[in-house]
Protein backbone atom coordinates (compact mmCIF):
# COMPACT_ATOMS: atom_id res chain seq x y z
CA UNK A 148 0.00 0.00 0.00
CA UNK A 149 1.18 3.49 -0.85
CA UNK A 150 0.82 5.53 2.34
CA UNK A 151 1.75 8.68 0.45
CA UNK A 152 -1.32 8.54 -1.82
CA UNK A 153 -3.72 11.15 -0.44
CA UNK A 154 -6.48 10.60 -3.01
CA UNK A 155 -8.79 9.02 -0.43
CA UNK A 156 -7.87 11.67 2.13
CA UNK A 157 -11.46 12.77 1.82
CA UNK A 158 -14.85 12.18 3.40
CA UNK A 159 -16.87 9.37 1.91
CA UNK A 160 -19.71 11.70 1.08
CA UNK A 161 -17.54 13.40 -1.56
CA UNK A 162 -17.13 10.09 -3.42
CA UNK A 163 -20.84 9.40 -3.01
CA UNK A 164 -21.73 12.79 -4.51
CA UNK A 165 -19.27 12.18 -7.34
CA UNK A 166 -20.95 8.86 -7.92
CA UNK A 167 -24.43 10.37 -7.93
CA UNK A 168 -23.28 13.08 -10.39
CA UNK A 169 -21.81 10.42 -12.60
CA UNK A 170 -25.01 8.33 -12.47
CA UNK A 171 -27.20 11.34 -13.18
CA UNK A 172 -25.10 12.59 -16.05
CA UNK A 173 -24.32 15.88 -14.30
CA UNK A 174 -20.67 15.22 -13.52
CA UNK A 175 -19.48 17.72 -16.11
CA UNK A 176 -21.56 20.66 -14.89
CA UNK A 177 -19.36 23.53 -13.86
CA UNK A 178 -19.36 24.51 -10.21
CA UNK A 179 -17.61 27.25 -8.31
CA UNK A 180 -16.71 26.64 -4.68
CA UNK A 181 -15.04 29.06 -2.30
CA UNK A 182 -13.14 28.32 0.90
CA UNK A 183 -13.29 30.85 3.72
CA UNK A 184 -13.64 31.03 7.49
CA UNK A 185 -16.24 32.98 9.41
CA UNK A 186 -14.37 33.89 12.58
CA UNK A 187 -10.77 34.78 13.23
CA UNK A 188 -8.93 32.46 15.63
CA UNK A 189 -7.58 33.41 19.09
CA UNK A 190 -9.52 36.69 19.05
CA UNK A 191 -6.78 37.89 16.69
CA UNK A 192 -7.38 40.73 14.25
CA UNK A 193 -6.05 38.82 11.24
CA UNK A 194 -4.99 35.36 10.12
CA UNK A 195 -1.94 34.26 8.13
CA UNK A 196 -2.85 32.13 5.15
CA UNK A 197 -0.92 28.87 4.76
CA UNK A 198 -1.49 25.44 3.28
CA UNK A 199 -1.31 26.26 -0.43
CA UNK A 200 1.89 24.36 -1.21
CA UNK A 201 0.52 21.20 0.32
CA UNK A 202 -2.75 21.64 -1.57
CA UNK A 203 -1.00 22.17 -4.89
CA UNK A 204 1.06 19.02 -4.42
CA UNK A 205 -2.06 17.10 -3.45
CA UNK A 206 -3.97 18.23 -6.55
CA UNK A 207 -1.05 17.39 -8.81
CA UNK A 208 -0.75 13.93 -7.36
CA UNK A 209 -4.44 12.94 -7.26
CA UNK A 210 -4.60 9.42 -8.67
CA UNK A 211 -7.02 6.59 -8.08
CA UNK A 212 -4.45 3.81 -8.31
CA UNK A 213 -5.32 0.12 -8.30
CA UNK A 214 -5.13 -0.20 -4.50
CA UNK A 215 -7.51 2.70 -4.10
CA UNK A 216 -9.92 1.36 -6.70
CA UNK A 217 -9.90 -2.12 -5.15
CA UNK A 218 -10.69 -0.59 -1.80
CA UNK A 219 -13.56 1.46 -3.23
CA UNK A 220 -14.90 -1.62 -5.03
CA UNK A 221 -15.34 -3.29 -1.63
CA UNK A 222 -17.48 -0.53 -0.13
CA UNK A 223 -21.09 -1.20 0.77
CA UNK A 224 -22.21 1.43 -1.77
CA UNK A 225 -21.37 -1.12 -4.49
CA UNK A 226 -20.19 1.54 -6.91
CA UNK A 227 -20.69 0.61 -10.56
CA UNK A 228 -17.39 -0.72 -11.98
CA UNK A 229 -17.74 1.77 -14.84
CA UNK A 230 -17.57 4.57 -12.23
CA UNK A 231 -14.39 3.10 -10.85
CA UNK A 232 -13.02 2.99 -14.35
CA UNK A 233 -13.89 6.66 -14.70
CA UNK A 234 -11.92 7.30 -11.51
CA UNK A 235 -8.98 5.36 -12.87
CA UNK A 236 -8.56 8.15 -15.44
CA UNK A 237 -9.30 10.96 -13.00
CA UNK A 238 -7.14 14.08 -13.32
CA UNK A 239 -7.94 17.52 -12.01
CA UNK A 240 -8.77 19.65 -15.06
CA UNK A 241 -10.28 22.72 -13.39
CA UNK A 242 -9.18 26.19 -12.31
CA UNK A 243 -7.99 27.32 -8.91
CA UNK A 244 -7.31 30.78 -7.54
CA UNK A 245 -5.88 31.31 -4.10
CA UNK A 246 -4.45 33.72 -1.62
CA UNK A 247 -0.69 33.34 -1.45
CA UNK A 248 0.91 31.78 1.60
CA UNK A 249 1.91 34.40 4.11
CA UNK A 250 -0.98 36.68 3.13
CA UNK A 251 -2.75 38.48 5.92
CA UNK A 252 -6.37 37.38 5.55
CA UNK A 253 -9.68 37.95 7.26
CA UNK A 254 -13.00 36.32 7.94
CA UNK A 255 -15.67 36.09 5.24
CA UNK A 256 -13.46 36.58 2.23
CA UNK A 257 -12.69 33.83 -0.28
CA UNK A 258 -9.26 32.35 0.38
CA UNK A 259 -9.43 29.79 -2.40
CA UNK A 260 -11.81 29.66 -5.36
CA UNK A 261 -12.24 26.45 -7.32
CA UNK A 262 -13.95 26.33 -10.66
CA UNK A 263 -14.31 22.80 -11.94
CA UNK A 264 -16.82 20.13 -12.82
CA UNK A 265 -19.00 19.25 -9.86
CA UNK A 266 -17.34 15.84 -10.00
CA UNK A 267 -13.83 17.22 -9.50
CA UNK A 268 -14.69 20.06 -7.19
CA UNK A 269 -16.35 17.84 -4.58
CA UNK A 270 -13.30 15.65 -4.26
CA UNK A 271 -11.06 18.53 -3.19
CA UNK A 272 -13.10 19.89 -0.29
CA UNK A 273 -11.96 17.78 2.62
CA UNK A 274 -8.25 17.79 1.88
CA UNK A 275 -8.21 21.50 1.05
CA UNK A 276 -9.91 22.40 4.32
CA UNK A 277 -7.73 20.00 6.28
CA UNK A 278 -4.56 21.63 4.92
CA UNK A 279 -5.52 25.28 5.09
CA UNK A 280 -7.44 25.13 8.36
CA UNK A 281 -4.51 23.63 10.22
CA UNK A 282 -1.67 25.50 8.59
CA UNK A 283 -3.45 28.87 8.70
CA UNK A 284 -4.25 28.31 12.36
CA UNK A 285 -0.64 27.54 13.27
CA UNK A 286 0.74 30.38 11.15
CA UNK A 287 -1.66 32.75 12.89
CA UNK A 288 -0.64 31.49 16.32
CA UNK A 289 3.01 31.88 15.32
CA UNK A 290 2.34 35.45 14.16
CA UNK A 291 0.92 36.29 17.57
CA UNK A 292 4.03 34.90 19.22
CA UNK A 293 6.29 36.75 16.79
CA UNK A 294 4.45 39.98 17.57
CA UNK A 295 5.28 39.80 21.28
CA UNK A 296 8.78 38.40 20.87
CA UNK A 297 9.69 41.33 18.59
CA UNK A 298 13.35 40.90 17.58
CA UNK A 299 14.19 37.92 19.74
CA UNK A 300 14.85 34.45 18.37
CA UNK A 301 11.90 32.05 18.18
CA UNK A 302 12.50 28.32 18.05
CA UNK A 303 9.73 25.85 17.21
CA UNK A 304 9.97 22.85 19.58
CA UNK A 305 6.56 21.25 19.14
CA UNK A 306 7.04 17.91 17.37
CA UNK A 307 6.73 15.66 20.43
CA UNK A 308 3.38 17.20 21.30
CA UNK A 309 2.05 17.71 17.76
CA UNK A 310 -1.01 15.83 16.52
CA UNK A 311 1.21 13.32 14.67
CA UNK A 312 3.93 13.58 12.10
CA UNK A 313 2.29 15.61 9.34
CA UNK A 314 1.14 18.23 11.80
CA UNK A 315 4.68 18.50 13.13
CA UNK A 316 6.35 19.25 9.81
CA UNK A 317 3.64 21.38 8.23
CA UNK A 318 3.17 23.17 11.53
CA UNK A 319 6.90 23.87 11.66
CA UNK A 320 6.66 25.30 8.14
CA UNK A 321 3.62 27.41 9.00
CA UNK A 322 5.45 28.78 12.04
CA UNK A 323 8.46 29.66 9.93
CA UNK A 324 6.25 31.47 7.40
CA UNK A 325 4.90 33.67 10.18
CA UNK A 326 8.28 34.58 11.61
CA UNK A 327 9.80 31.75 13.66
CA UNK A 328 13.54 31.51 13.10
CA UNK A 329 14.14 27.78 13.30
CA UNK A 330 12.62 24.40 14.12
CA UNK A 331 13.93 21.47 16.12
CA UNK A 332 12.35 19.07 13.58
CA UNK A 333 15.07 17.89 11.22
CA UNK A 334 12.60 16.46 8.70
CA UNK A 335 10.95 19.84 8.39
CA UNK A 336 14.42 21.30 7.95
CA UNK A 337 15.28 18.82 5.23
CA UNK A 338 11.93 18.98 3.40
CA UNK A 339 11.50 22.73 3.41
CA UNK A 340 14.92 24.24 4.04
CA UNK A 341 13.94 25.67 7.42
CA UNK A 342 16.93 26.43 9.67
CA UNK A 343 17.19 23.86 12.47
CA UNK A 344 18.29 24.21 16.03
CA UNK A 345 18.86 21.88 18.98
CA UNK A 346 20.15 21.99 22.54
CA UNK A 347 20.17 18.87 24.75
CA UNK A 348 17.75 17.12 27.09
CA UNK A 349 17.82 16.48 30.85
CA UNK A 350 18.69 12.87 30.03
CA UNK A 351 22.13 13.98 28.85
CA UNK A 352 22.88 15.38 32.30
CA UNK A 353 21.33 12.40 34.09
CA UNK A 354 23.59 10.03 32.19
CA UNK A 355 26.70 11.36 33.97
CA UNK A 356 27.67 11.26 37.61
CA UNK A 357 27.98 15.01 37.72
CA UNK A 358 26.35 17.85 35.86
CA UNK A 359 29.74 19.43 35.28
CA UNK A 360 31.04 16.31 33.57
CA UNK A 361 27.93 16.11 31.40
CA UNK A 362 28.39 19.74 30.32
CA UNK A 363 32.08 19.22 29.66
CA UNK A 364 31.51 16.13 27.52
CA UNK A 365 28.87 17.89 25.47
CA UNK A 366 31.08 20.93 24.98
CA UNK A 367 33.94 18.76 23.79
CA UNK A 368 31.75 16.93 21.30
CA UNK A 369 30.05 19.97 19.75
CA UNK A 370 32.34 22.88 20.62
CA UNK A 371 30.65 25.45 18.39
CA UNK A 372 27.06 24.49 19.16
CA UNK A 373 26.96 24.49 22.93
CA UNK A 374 23.69 25.38 24.61
CA UNK A 375 23.53 23.81 28.06
CA UNK A 376 20.33 22.94 29.88
CA UNK A 377 20.94 24.20 33.40
CA UNK A 378 17.88 23.18 35.40
CA UNK A 379 18.31 19.42 35.94
CA UNK A 380 19.21 19.80 39.61
CA UNK A 381 19.30 23.42 40.71
CA UNK A 382 19.52 26.21 38.18
CA UNK A 383 21.33 28.86 40.19
CA UNK A 384 23.25 26.72 42.67
CA UNK A 385 24.63 24.18 40.22
CA UNK A 386 23.45 24.57 36.59
CA UNK A 387 24.64 28.09 35.91
CA UNK A 388 27.89 27.81 37.94
CA UNK A 389 28.77 24.57 36.10
CA UNK A 390 27.95 26.15 32.74
CA UNK A 391 30.23 29.07 33.64
CA UNK A 392 33.11 26.73 34.50
CA UNK A 393 32.70 24.91 31.19
CA UNK A 394 32.38 28.17 29.23
CA UNK A 395 35.66 29.37 30.72
CA UNK A 396 37.40 26.13 29.74
CA UNK A 397 35.93 26.47 26.25
CA UNK A 398 37.37 29.97 26.02
CA UNK A 399 40.79 28.56 26.88
CA UNK A 400 40.34 26.14 23.94
CA UNK A 401 39.30 28.97 21.63
CA UNK A 402 35.54 28.35 21.58
CA UNK A 403 32.51 30.30 22.76
CA UNK A 404 29.50 28.81 24.46
CA UNK A 405 26.35 29.86 22.67
CA UNK A 406 23.73 29.79 25.41
CA UNK A 407 22.21 28.23 28.47
CA UNK A 408 18.62 27.00 28.50
CA UNK A 409 16.14 27.48 31.33
CA UNK A 410 13.26 25.00 31.28
CA UNK A 411 11.48 25.31 34.62
CA UNK A 412 10.87 27.57 37.56
CA UNK A 413 10.33 31.32 37.54
CA UNK A 414 11.80 32.18 34.16
CA UNK A 415 11.88 35.89 34.90
CA UNK A 416 13.73 35.62 38.17
CA UNK A 417 16.04 32.86 36.95
CA UNK A 418 16.92 34.64 33.70
CA UNK A 419 17.81 37.86 35.53
CA UNK A 420 19.90 36.01 38.09
CA UNK A 421 21.59 33.87 35.43
CA UNK A 422 22.32 36.94 33.28
CA UNK A 423 23.98 38.63 36.21
CA UNK A 424 26.11 35.56 36.98
CA UNK A 425 27.16 35.16 33.34
CA UNK A 426 28.00 38.85 32.99
CA UNK A 427 29.97 38.90 36.22
CA UNK A 428 31.92 35.88 34.99
CA UNK A 429 32.86 37.81 31.85
CA UNK A 430 30.50 35.85 29.61
CA UNK A 431 28.14 38.52 28.23
CA UNK A 432 28.00 36.72 24.88
CA UNK A 433 26.39 33.58 26.37
CA UNK A 434 22.72 33.93 25.57
CA UNK A 435 19.72 32.70 27.52
CA UNK A 436 17.14 30.41 25.92
CA UNK A 437 13.88 29.75 27.76
CA UNK A 438 11.34 26.99 27.26
CA UNK A 439 8.51 25.40 29.26
CA UNK A 440 4.97 25.62 28.01
CA UNK A 441 5.43 29.11 26.64
CA UNK A 442 2.88 30.98 24.60
CA UNK A 443 2.39 34.60 23.54
CA UNK A 444 0.77 35.55 26.84
CA UNK A 445 3.53 34.13 29.02
CA UNK A 446 6.22 35.61 26.78
CA UNK A 447 4.59 39.04 26.95
CA UNK A 448 4.29 38.70 30.70
CA UNK A 449 7.89 37.62 31.12
CA UNK A 450 9.03 40.58 29.07
CA UNK A 451 6.90 42.90 31.20
CA UNK A 452 8.69 41.46 34.23
CA UNK A 453 12.04 42.38 32.68
CA UNK A 454 13.10 38.79 31.98
CA UNK A 455 16.53 38.61 30.30
CA UNK A 456 15.69 36.01 27.67
CA UNK A 457 17.19 36.11 24.18
CA UNK A 458 15.51 33.09 22.59
CA UNK A 459 12.20 31.43 23.19
CA UNK A 460 11.61 27.72 22.55
CA UNK A 461 7.91 27.22 21.97
CA UNK A 462 6.34 23.79 21.55
CA UNK A 463 2.99 22.49 22.72
CA UNK A 464 1.03 25.71 22.82
CA UNK A 465 2.03 26.61 19.27
CA UNK A 466 1.91 23.31 17.43
CA UNK A 467 -1.44 22.29 18.91
CA UNK A 468 -2.86 25.85 18.88
CA UNK A 469 -3.85 24.91 22.40
CA UNK A 470 -6.19 27.82 23.09
CA UNK A 471 -8.13 27.20 19.88
CA UNK A 472 -7.39 23.85 18.35
CA UNK A 473 -9.24 24.33 15.07
CA UNK A 474 -10.05 26.94 12.48
CA UNK A 475 -13.56 26.63 11.11
CA UNK A 476 -12.83 27.15 7.43
CA UNK A 477 -15.62 25.98 5.12
CA UNK A 478 -15.99 25.22 1.39
CA UNK A 479 -19.24 26.43 -0.11
CA UNK A 480 -20.83 26.19 -3.53
CA UNK A 481 -21.40 29.72 -4.81
CA UNK A 482 -22.23 29.14 -8.46
CA UNK A 483 -23.58 26.20 -10.49
CA UNK A 484 -24.29 25.45 -14.12
CA UNK A 485 -27.87 24.78 -15.12
CA UNK A 486 -28.81 24.11 -18.75
CA UNK A 487 -25.44 25.44 -19.85
CA UNK A 488 -25.86 28.69 -17.91
CA UNK A 489 -24.00 29.75 -14.76
CA UNK A 490 -26.13 30.87 -11.85
CA UNK A 491 -25.30 31.99 -8.31
CA UNK A 492 -26.48 29.83 -5.41
CA UNK A 493 -26.92 30.59 -1.75
CA UNK A 494 -26.97 28.56 1.45
CA UNK A 495 -29.58 29.95 3.83
CA UNK A 496 -29.19 29.40 7.55
CA UNK A 497 -31.12 30.33 10.67
CA UNK A 498 -27.80 31.73 11.84
CA UNK A 499 -27.25 34.93 9.79
CA UNK A 500 -23.47 34.49 10.00
CA UNK A 501 -23.79 31.19 8.16
CA UNK A 502 -25.71 32.53 5.15
CA UNK A 503 -23.28 32.18 2.24
CA UNK A 504 -22.52 34.94 -0.24
CA UNK A 505 -23.61 33.76 -3.71
CA UNK A 506 -21.63 34.17 -6.91
CA UNK A 507 -17.98 33.58 -7.85
CA UNK A 508 -15.97 36.33 -6.24
CA UNK A 509 -12.66 38.16 -6.22
CA UNK A 510 -10.96 39.90 -3.32
CA UNK A 511 -9.19 43.24 -3.68
CA UNK A 512 -7.16 44.84 -0.94
CA UNK A 513 -7.93 48.54 -1.15
CA UNK A 514 -4.87 50.62 -0.32
CA UNK A 515 -4.96 54.35 0.27
CA UNK A 516 -2.74 56.13 -2.24
CA UNK A 517 -2.23 58.85 0.35
CA UNK A 518 -0.48 56.74 3.00
CA UNK A 519 -0.09 53.24 1.53
CA UNK A 520 -2.23 51.70 4.27
CA UNK A 521 -5.02 49.17 3.69
CA UNK A 522 -8.52 50.62 4.03
CA UNK A 523 -10.61 47.48 3.54
CA UNK A 524 -10.82 44.23 1.64
CA UNK A 525 -13.41 44.52 -1.11
CA UNK A 526 -15.17 41.37 -2.29
CA UNK A 527 -16.67 41.67 -5.78
CA UNK A 528 -18.37 39.49 -8.33
CA UNK A 529 -16.01 38.43 -11.10
CA UNK A 530 -17.45 40.62 -13.82
CA UNK A 531 -17.09 43.90 -11.92
CA UNK A 532 -14.64 46.23 -13.56
CA UNK A 533 -14.89 49.47 -11.57
CA UNK A 534 -12.43 48.41 -8.88
CA UNK A 535 -9.96 47.01 -11.39
CA UNK A 536 -10.18 50.32 -13.30
CA UNK A 537 -9.71 52.40 -10.16
CA UNK A 538 -13.15 54.03 -10.36
CA UNK A 539 -14.72 55.34 -7.12
CA UNK A 540 -16.13 52.53 -4.99
CA UNK A 541 -18.67 52.59 -2.21
CA UNK A 542 -17.39 50.73 0.84
CA UNK A 543 -20.17 49.83 3.22
CA UNK A 544 -20.64 47.53 6.15
CA UNK A 545 -22.59 44.50 4.87
CA UNK A 546 -24.46 44.21 8.18
CA UNK A 547 -25.11 47.94 8.57
CA UNK A 548 -25.05 49.19 4.97
CA UNK A 549 -25.82 52.79 5.99
CA UNK A 550 -22.27 52.97 7.38
CA UNK A 551 -20.33 53.69 4.22
CA UNK A 552 -17.66 55.76 2.52
CA UNK A 553 -16.91 56.42 -1.13
CA UNK A 554 -13.22 55.87 -1.85
CA UNK A 555 -11.59 57.60 -4.82
CA UNK A 556 -7.85 57.59 -4.56
CA UNK A 557 -6.84 53.99 -4.03
CA UNK A 558 -4.78 51.14 -5.32
CA UNK A 559 -6.59 47.79 -5.53
CA UNK A 560 -4.47 44.67 -5.11
CA UNK A 561 -6.13 41.50 -6.43
CA UNK A 562 -5.51 38.96 -3.67
CA UNK A 563 -6.55 35.72 -5.39
CA UNK A 564 -3.84 34.49 -7.75
CA UNK A 565 -4.31 31.92 -10.53
CA UNK A 566 -2.90 28.57 -9.39
CA UNK A 567 -4.28 25.99 -11.85
CA UNK A 568 -5.76 26.68 -15.26
CA UNK A 569 -7.48 23.79 -17.01
CA UNK A 570 -5.68 21.48 -14.64
CA UNK A 571 -2.23 22.90 -15.41
CA UNK A 572 -0.30 24.52 -12.60
CA UNK A 573 0.36 28.12 -13.63
CA UNK A 574 1.62 29.32 -10.26
CA UNK A 575 5.29 29.02 -9.43
CA UNK A 576 5.69 27.99 -5.82
CA UNK A 577 7.78 30.67 -4.11
CA UNK A 578 10.58 29.57 -1.84
CA UNK A 579 10.00 29.89 1.89
CA UNK A 580 12.13 32.97 2.30
CA UNK A 581 10.08 34.78 -0.30
CA UNK A 582 6.91 33.69 1.50
CA UNK A 583 8.30 35.04 4.79
CA UNK A 584 9.20 38.32 3.13
CA UNK A 585 5.75 38.57 1.59
CA UNK A 586 4.24 37.99 5.03
CA UNK A 587 6.31 40.80 6.56
CA UNK A 588 5.36 43.14 3.73
CA UNK A 589 1.73 42.23 4.21
CA UNK A 590 1.86 43.21 7.88
CA UNK A 591 3.20 46.61 6.91
CA UNK A 592 0.01 47.38 4.98
CA UNK A 593 -2.13 47.58 8.13
CA UNK A 594 -2.62 49.99 10.97
CA UNK A 595 -1.24 48.47 14.17
CA UNK A 596 -4.72 48.78 15.67
CA UNK A 597 -5.88 45.90 13.45
CA UNK A 598 -2.85 43.78 14.27
CA UNK A 599 -2.62 44.04 18.02
CA UNK A 600 -2.98 40.83 19.97
CA UNK A 601 -5.62 41.98 22.43
CA UNK A 602 -8.98 43.42 21.34
CA UNK A 603 -7.87 44.43 17.86
CA UNK A 604 -9.92 46.90 15.89
CA UNK A 605 -11.87 44.86 13.30
CA UNK A 606 -10.60 45.37 9.75
CA UNK A 607 -13.42 45.84 7.25
CA UNK A 608 -14.18 43.14 4.68
CA UNK A 609 -16.86 44.68 2.48
CA UNK A 610 -19.02 43.32 -0.30
CA UNK A 611 -19.44 45.29 -3.51
CA UNK A 612 -22.90 46.71 -4.06
CA UNK A 613 -23.54 44.10 -6.77
CA UNK A 614 -22.44 41.17 -4.62
CA UNK A 615 -24.47 42.46 -1.70
CA UNK A 616 -27.55 43.09 -3.85
CA UNK A 617 -27.36 39.63 -5.37
CA UNK A 618 -27.16 38.12 -1.90
CA UNK A 619 -30.19 40.11 -0.73
CA UNK A 620 -32.15 39.08 -3.84
CA UNK A 621 -31.42 35.42 -3.28
CA UNK A 622 -32.21 35.60 0.44
CA UNK A 623 -35.57 37.14 -0.46
CA UNK A 624 -36.21 34.51 -3.11
CA UNK A 625 -35.57 31.56 -0.79
CA UNK A 626 -36.92 33.00 2.42
CA UNK A 627 -40.21 34.20 1.05
CA UNK A 628 -41.18 31.79 -1.66
Ligand SMILES: Nc1ncnc2c1ncn2[C@@H]1O[C@H](COP(=O)(O)OP(=O)(O)OP(=O)(O)O)[C@@H](O)[C@H]1O
Nearest residue numbers: 410411412413414415416439440441445448449452
Ligand atom coordinates in the same frame (compact mmCIF):
# COMPACT_ATOMS: atom_id res chain seq x y z
N1 LIG B 1 7.78 34.66 35.86
C1 LIG B 1 6.81 34.01 35.27
N2 LIG B 1 5.64 34.63 35.04
C2 LIG B 1 4.63 33.97 34.44
N3 LIG B 1 4.70 32.70 34.03
C3 LIG B 1 5.85 32.04 34.23
C4 LIG B 1 6.95 32.66 34.85
N4 LIG B 1 7.94 31.75 34.91
C5 LIG B 1 7.49 30.61 34.33
N5 LIG B 1 6.22 30.78 33.90
C6 LIG B 1 5.36 29.81 33.23
O1 LIG B 1 4.61 29.17 34.23
C7 LIG B 1 4.40 27.81 33.90
C8 LIG B 1 5.06 26.98 35.01
O2 LIG B 1 4.63 25.69 34.84
P1 LIG B 1 5.02 24.54 35.84
O3 LIG B 1 4.71 24.98 37.22
O4 LIG B 1 4.44 23.29 35.30
O5 LIG B 1 6.57 24.51 35.58
P2 LIG B 1 7.70 24.12 36.54
O6 LIG B 1 7.20 23.39 37.71
O7 LIG B 1 8.50 25.32 36.79
O8 LIG B 1 8.52 23.17 35.58
P3 LIG B 1 8.29 21.67 35.14
O9 LIG B 1 6.97 21.19 35.67
O10 LIG B 1 8.33 21.73 33.64
O11 LIG B 1 9.45 20.97 35.72
C9 LIG B 1 5.05 27.58 32.56
O12 LIG B 1 4.08 27.74 31.54
C10 LIG B 1 6.07 28.70 32.47
O13 LIG B 1 6.35 29.09 31.15
Ligand SMILES: O=P(O)(O)OC[C@H]1O[C@H](OP(=O)(O)OP(=O)(O)O)[C@H](O)[C@@H]1O
Nearest residue numbers: 304410438439440441460461462463464
Ligand atom coordinates in the same frame (compact mmCIF):
# COMPACT_ATOMS: atom_id res chain seq x y z
O1 LIG C 1 7.03 23.07 26.75
P1 LIG C 1 6.91 23.15 25.28
O2 LIG C 1 6.52 24.52 24.82
O3 LIG C 1 6.07 22.06 24.71
O4 LIG C 1 8.40 22.98 24.68
C1 LIG C 1 9.02 21.78 24.47
C2 LIG C 1 9.35 21.10 25.77
O5 LIG C 1 9.78 19.83 25.42
C3 LIG C 1 10.85 19.47 26.25
O6 LIG C 1 10.31 18.99 27.43
P2 LIG C 1 10.12 17.45 27.76
O7 LIG C 1 9.48 16.70 26.62
O8 LIG C 1 11.40 16.92 28.22
O9 LIG C 1 9.05 17.53 28.90
P3 LIG C 1 9.03 18.33 30.27
O10 LIG C 1 9.98 19.49 30.19
O11 LIG C 1 7.60 18.75 30.39
O12 LIG C 1 9.44 17.37 31.34
C4 LIG C 1 11.55 20.79 26.47
O13 LIG C 1 12.36 20.74 27.59
C5 LIG C 1 10.44 21.78 26.57
O14 LIG C 1 10.06 21.99 27.89
Ligand SMILES: O=C(O)c1cccnc1
Nearest residue numbers: 304331344345346347460
Ligand atom coordinates in the same frame (compact mmCIF):
# COMPACT_ATOMS: atom_id res chain seq x y z
O1 LIG D 1 16.48 21.54 21.27
C1 LIG D 1 15.79 21.65 22.28
O2 LIG D 1 16.18 22.23 23.29
C2 LIG D 1 14.42 21.05 22.32
C3 LIG D 1 13.84 20.48 21.25
C4 LIG D 1 12.59 19.96 21.33
C5 LIG D 1 11.90 20.03 22.49
N1 LIG D 1 12.46 20.59 23.55
C6 LIG D 1 13.69 21.10 23.48
